Amino acid sequence: MTRFKTNSICTSGEIGEFCRFSFSRMKKMLLFVLFLSGLPPLSTNILREYHYVNMSKTWAEAQSYCREMFTDLATVRNKADNNRLLSVVHGRGKRAWIGLRDDLTKWKWVLGNAGFSNDTDFSNWSSHKLTNNKVTRICAAMSKYGFWYAHTCWQKHAAVCYYAKAPSRYILVRDLMTWSQARQYCVSKYTDLVSVRNMSENNQITSLLSRRTWIGLHRYYWSPWSNQSPRTFTNWNTGQPYNPDDYRVLCAKVNTTTGTWLAADCEEKHRFVCEKVRIRQKATFKLKFQSEADLKDPAAQRQVLEQLHAKLEKHGLPDFTLHWMQTDGQTFHKEQQTTKEEGSGG
Structure with a gap:
């Protein structure tokens, strides 16, 4: 043989x-x-095909349609994806939904990665609002009066750590740190940055404070995509994203002529772009x-x-x-x- x-x-x-x-x-x-x-x-190669759908729907209706007929609303991971998206929509003369959405009511507690909603969970926000929504992430700090404020996460404040193994579970760290530095410190020394679930806990933490202090609440602007992948690329039009009417939820649409993105009320009706993902x-x-x-x-x-x-x-x-x-x-x-x-x- x-x-x-x-x-x-x-x-x-x-x-x-x-x-x-x-x-x-x-x-x-x-x-x-x-x-x-x-x-x-x-x-593994992931092949992403874009499909322009010439029907007018709200963002949520478009998402449902794409998930039923294709894979999801379009995800744009990088400039190459955006160029391919533009090649599909160019010349259509209409603006079209893509799979990016920003729900201003949704946050995350770092302890247990627990979801937080302003609509259903305890909160104690001040009337002050952070208007710079062009940063990637915002983080929450508590004042000495117990009110919560949204800050850009690179600002430096003291922090309150949570320590699950100690009778006194709230640990004040007076050193001034960015939010990420404060979290790293709390994880290395204790359990994590503190979570606040009710007014009783809010009052206990307030009694420790003499200035604004980081707590473990944060959120990413315009993330994740409809398919739950993190946002790593944007192509906003000049002056965007913009929220002139203080909408609580915004969605992204693409200008089919320029390929740039604009923020809009999710209840508007537009054409949309779906994606079909093949692995x-x-x-x-x-x-x-x-x-x-x-x-x-x-x-x-x-x-x-x-x-x-x-x-x-x-x-x-x-x-x-x-x-x-x-x-x-x-x-x-x-x-x-x-x-x-x-x-x-x-």
Whole structure:
């Protein structure tokens, strides 16, 4: 028997299992053994297709439509995505929703990553409002009177840490730090920055304060996308995002002529852009064959792939494709064998 070796590419494979196949060539049954060696991890490519939908809907209605008919409202991760988006919408003459939304009522407590809503949870905000919504993130500080204020997170204040293991769970740290520095300090020394769930806790913390002090509440502007991925790129039009009427929830639409984004009332009706996401995985691995068949014959190669495909399908692998790769113009190469010569006895 002659040993052959080759490379193959497939989107998903059966790792570490010996597979036996028989194939017929010229009415002669031949048995060979195929095994995989040195299979690397699968590489993953995410293919994002944009689809312009020429129907007028609110942002929420557009989101529902996209999730039913495609994958979601359009996500734009970088400039290349934005250029592809513009190529789809350019010249439509209308503004179109994309999958970005900013709910000003939604925040996060760092302790347990718990969600917070101004509509349903305890809060003690002052009447002061932070109007600079072009920063990435805003953080909450409490005054010595117990009111909460929204600040840019790079400002420096004292902090109140929470310590779950101590009878007195509120620890005042007087050193002035940014919000991120304060959180890092609290996590390293105690449990985390403090959460405030009711007026009783608010009053206990207030009794420690003599100035504005960080608490563990924060939020990111315009994040995440509809598909829950973080926002890493924006293409706002000059002066945007802008909230002249103090809307509590804003959504992003794209100018189909310039490709720039604008903030708008989510109840407006616009065309919209959906995305269809396809995930493609690929792995390259070596196969070794032991067979008397002529594996250089394209028909034999095709039959091997068909049997391998059937075997992988039988084991429940998802949609995939298989094809041979060539090295030095050939798919198969004979494996060099070393024979030991017996020495003569003396």
